[in-house]
Amino acid sequence: MQLHNLKPAEGATHKGKRIGRGEGSGHGGTATKGNKGQQARTGYQSKKGHEGGQMPIQRRMPKRGFKSLNRVDYKVFNLGQLDFLIEKYGIQEFTPDNLYINGLINRTDVVKILGNGEVKTKMIFKVNAISNKAKEALEAAGGSVEII
Numbered sequence: 001m002q003l004h005n006l007k008p009a010e011g012a013t014h015k016g017k018r019i020g021r022g023e024g025s026g027h028g029g030t031a032t033k034g035n036k037g038q039q040a041r042t043g044y045q046s047k048k049g050h051e052g053g054q055m056p057i058q059r060r061m062p063k064r065g066f067k068s069l070n071r072v073d074y075k076v077f078n079l080g081q082l083d084f085l086i087e088k089y090g091i092q093e094f095t096p097d098n099l100y101i102n103g104l105i106n107r108t109d110v111v112k113i114l115g116n117g118e119v120k121t122k123m124i125f126k127v128n129a130i131s132n133k134a135k136e137a138l139e140a141a142g143g144s145v146e147i148i
Contacts, residue, residue, distance in 0.1 A: 075109040079134055080117020095126040096148070113138075 020031045033040040049056045077085070085091065089102040099105045113125065115133030122142035130138075135145050 072110060074112035074129060075105045076112050076114055078114050078116040079119045079137055082113075082117075082119050083121050086121050086123065091123075093124045093126065096128070119143075 017027060017032065018025045019027050022028050030040065038044055039046075049058055051057070082094070085104070086094070089098075089104070091098050091102065096105065096109070096111050099111065100107055100109075105111065110128045112129040113127055113131065113134045115131050115137060119137055119141050124144050124146070125138060126146045126148055128148050130145055130147065138145050
């Protein structure tokens with residue numbers, strides 16, 4: 001085998017459509033564009049969401065709700081998770097920096113502790129927000145809570 005006898009495998013290549021080249025091409029007459037109408041014309045471009053004159057779906061559906069610009073999206077930890085996380089990652093102080101170093105949150109995440117579950121570990125917690133129930137449980141276990 002030499003370079004001049006190389007060719008693609010049988011059936012691997014296809015001839016492209018030659019549109020608008022007369023009847024002999026097999027695509028004569030309307031050049032595969034159907035009969036008349038906007039889409040058969042030159043320069044046709046469909047706009048996103050255009051449904052051919054029918055009322056588009058984004059206008060048929062009613063508006064619902066809104067997105068608050070002031071929403072704070074907390075990274076939430078429950079009391080039931082704290083003991084497990086402290087043991088697994090060997091955290092001495094529960095702070096956003098320690099959580100970030102261990103890959104539990106992103107750099108910009110805001111941390112909140114909620115009161116679901118029980119905690120036995122006595123530790124210092126420095127978080128952005130905490131529920132009243134969680135704060136009482138942590139202080140009852142001997143830990144201290146500081147809001148950043």
